[in-house]
Amino acid sequence: xxxxxxxxxxxxxxxxxxxxxxxxxxxxxxxxxxxxxxxxxxxxxxxxxxxxxxxxxxxxxxxxxxxxxxxxxxxxxxxxxxxxxxxxxxxxxxxxxxxxxxxxxxxxxxxxxxxxxxxxxxxxxxxxxxxxxxxxxxxxxxxxxxxxxxxxxxxxxxxxxxxxxxxxxxxxxxxxxxxxxxxxxxxxxxxxxxxxxxxxxxxxxxxxxxxxxxxxxxxxxxxxxxxxxxxxxxxxxxxxxxxxxxxxxxxxxxxxxxxxxxxxxxxxxxxxxxxxxxxxxxxxxxxxxxxxxxxxxxxxxxxxxx
Numbered sequence: 001x002x003x004x005x006x007x008x009x010x011x012x013x014x015x016x017x018x019x020x021x022x023x024x025x026x027x028x029x030x031x032x033x034x035x036x037x038x039x040x041x042x043x044x045x046x047x048x049x050x051x052x053x054x055x056x057x058x059x060x061x062x063x064x065x066x067x068x069x070x071x072x073x074x075x076x077x078x079x080x081x082x083x084x085x086x087x088x089x090x091x092x093x094x095x096x097x098x099x100x101x102x103x104x105x106x107x108x109x110x111x112x113x114x115x116x117x118x119x120x121x122x123x124x125x126x127x128x129x130x131x132x133x134x135x136x137x138x139x140x141x142x143x144x145x146x147x148x149x150x151x152x153x154x155x156x157x158x159x160x161x162x163x164x165x166x167x168x169x170x171x172x173x174x175x176x177x178x179x180x181x182x183x184x185x186x187x188x189x190x191x192x193x194x195x196x197x198x199x200x201x202x203x204x205x206x207x208x209x210x211x212x213x214x215x216x217x218x219x220x221x222x223x224x225x226x227x228x229x230x231x232x233x234x235x236x237x238x239x240x241x242x243x244x245x246x247x248x249x250x251x252x253x254x255x256x257x258x259x260x261x262x263x264x265x266x267x268x269x270x271x272x273x274x275x276x277x278x279x280x281x282x283x284x285x286x287x288x289x290x291x292x293x294x295x296x297x298x299x300x301x302x303x304x305x306x
Contacts, residue, residue, distance in 0.1 A: 001233045001295050002095055003060045004102045007047070007068070011058040012040050014065040023088050024067075027120035052110040059086070059099045066090035069099045071107040071115070077143060078113035082159075094236050096129060101168055101248055104133065108161050109206070115164075116144065118154035127155060132246070134163035169239070169247045172212035173200025174254035175296045176225060176261075178274065184300060186280045186293060187261055189220060190271040196284050198292075200249055209250050217254060220269060221261040225254035231299050233292050253296055 007015070018024055019033040019040075035043075047056040047070070056070040067086035074080065084100055107115055117135060119126040140149060140156035149156075175198050176187040188196045201216030203209070210229060217225055231253040239245045261272045275283060277297050284290050 001062050002098050003232055004057050004069070004099055006051070007044060007056045007058045009041060009044070012037055012044065014058065015040055015068060018067055018085055018087065021087065024085050027123050052106070055106060057099070057103060059090070059095065061090060061095060066095055067099070069103040071103050071112070073107065073110065073112050078111065080107045080112035080115050082107065082115045082117050097133070097246065098234055098236060098248065100129070100133060104159065104164055105170070108164070115159040116157065118144070118149055118156045120153070121155045130157050132167070133159065134167040135159045136163070167245060169245060170203045171200045171247070171249045172203055172209045173198055173216050173249070174213050174225065174227060174252045175293060176217060176221070176223065176254045176256060177300070178256050183276060184297065185274045185276055187221065188273045188275060188280055188283060189269055190273060192268060192270050194270070195286070197289060198251055200251065210252070213252055213254070219264055221272060222264050223256045223259055223261050225256045228253035228255070231296060233295060235288055235292070251292060253299070
């Protein structure tokens, strides 16, 4: 389960270790950057005091620290710098794409006009990823050079909001459950195609992930739910009907108690099924969704035992 959260003082030691990692820093600070805990705290304080125009996020996979991503919106130009650093152990599994997409969306939501990055030209994988997200290589502008960036050393790339929207789509929803006589039952949506999934839908402009999830659950099932945002899991894939477009779907956990689910969109939803874990797993066709459900169930059982 990938989680991306605003960094706090609890993350300082992880940030220190990340910066000191020679492999992580080889393109920007050979040998690693070794800062004291106090220096990192002062650096992080600048982000905290400037939120949401600047923000720094810590990235985790199943509770294990993976790296950082950040953006900074320049007050004069409205353009924002973007950055990501991942430990070697966290690469190659789509974590960077998910984290960057999240940071990009937050930057645009909070007023960024354009985003820019300047990876080292030898960092081919990073450049390929930025291209995939819609970044375009351009001449480095004077205001970025004035910040200390060197156009002879780095590859300057920009991303406009419309270009990102054309390359990336996002939906949000939840693994919806109820507790019936001490037994957890999960709500599955049988789509018109016959496949089973969880309530979800497209994120509209200006919405947060939470707002989208709550709206889509209501629109698909007519349920009022209590959302658990401490649990956040996502899947990412290429859209076969839209070559070159990446789709990300974020799921939270959501509990309903007194109300009953009903079909609101009969043109999209064939049926709604409330099932125990084993039955739900046997009903779901896709392995990745089965794994999501197992993680959600484990999370709920750990939470109830604490």
